[in-house]
Amino acid sequence: MLNVQPDVEIPTWTHDGSSRIPFWAYTHPTVYQRELERIFYSKHWNYVGLEAEIPNPGDFKRTSVGERSIIIARAEDGSVTAVENICAHRGAAFCRERFGNNKEFLCPYHQWTYDLKGNLQGVPFRRGLKKNGEVRGGMPADFNPKNHSLNKLSVAVRNGVIFASFDHEMESFEDYLGPEILRYFDRVFDGRKLKITGYSRQRIPANWKLMQENIKDPYHVGLLHTWFVVFGLIRGDQTSRLVTDVHGRHGAMASKRENVESGDVTKGLHSFKEGMTLHDNRIVDVKPEPWWNGPTVVMLTLFPNLIVQQQSNSMSTRQIIPRGPDAFDFVWTHFGFEEDDPDMALRRLRQANMFGPAGYVSADDGEVLEFCQESYLQEPARNTIAEQGGRDWGELNHLITENPLRAMFAYWRKVMEI
């Protein structure tokens, strides 16, 4: 069967505000198409990579913005470029490797070539093939290569992090984040050279928004994640700060490790294992770093497709790539700093055991999102309740809340006109 979805009318959002979210918001094909158009393909900066992944001229990386395949590359002049992975000629997605180094982009089908900025350079037999005094073939006289570049995206680079947009009327990346969120962004990415330690990739059978929500939901972190509660890495009784940008679309959750004792926050909690000890505690052996400036964990959610994790000594970017309404790819890029000593580099790798598809505090996030999506598909007319801590949203100094999640949906409703 062809993959064509009928243009089904979007149902009416029946509740006020953004504290009751209909199941259909996560499953509806027309809603999803509108999300691609209004969120991923216009008016938003999408995370596409780190400069450390493409340090040298000719280096490229293939990734995605929304569902669309794109390539980022470093040109000869050192600038970072982003182009859509579609040959201007017959539309082949010509780039197949994830990473590499090339002098130019080549489409294998008819050998059209493009420079690293996406400009069409070579069209075989553009002026035809001369043989026996005649000219065979050739493109029409008015064919102008200048009009047939690869589709170029806008690019924003800040302190080693690369964002792209199909929209050419974008506000600056700094304005897009707003001053509060930018401050937390710069805390991790202050210009120090990054060192990539590796990748993890998951396909999670759930709507892409659920991943943003998961990190915008501090209510669950001290409940679902035993390791966080028992070892005090983040839990409900810590000094914390939650902020969003003025629109509610981006969020920062900052918290400071304090207490690891049992108390009201752990009373009656099934996931709290009183007296739990590890045979080998190196995975949770945290060494404070001077640049933290207070918080021991800051989780940033940048709408629509990025989570920046600094939990203890472990850091990653997590990119969301939607794959239809019912699935997304979650791509983790773990990194440290070039200035790390061997001890710190080792700590970051050990603590990475908490994260990713097998991680002690991340594997079960993917699992519960799958459980949610399963229900959303069965009963689209029902609503979720996101009312922990009230029905409003705004700055807050504790974690017992679903406030940032409501903020995101307030923005989402506005952009989506739903």
Add this chain to the structure above:
Amino acid sequence: MLDISGGYVALQNLYGEYSACLDAGDFERWPDFFLDECEYRIQARENYDRKLPLSILWLESRGMLKDRVYGIRETLYHDPYYQRHIVSAPRVIGVEGGEIRSEANYLVLRTKRDEFSEVFNAGRYIDVVRETPEGLRFKSRSCIFDSEVVKNSIIYPI
């Protein structure tokens, strides 16, 4: 130096018992296949090939393996599943100083309670096996997987 003809049967048996243990879901016995000082990792092939150190699971002692078993049983909420390991005959790379360096291809099928069986993880074991008075034990086992896009999560050992 090990006599590899007799040693090969023992090595094959180690691989067979290891798979049987995991397929039975008998995770409490899983650390017993390893030395106290051991290493176990599950690593994406792209990281291995590019010499990037990140693994999705990297355990550096038998104690850490025991902690993982506790995690599976008590702290990691997950959709339960069966595993079925199909492992090729081990390929011996070298035998030296009481240690065997060997490799084998593996295929892990996953079957969730209400779903069909599916190929879950395909890859290669890269092992160092040591002879002990109790029999052969893994000094290290690396599971280097081709299935780089993980079907949601990997909870149990491979």
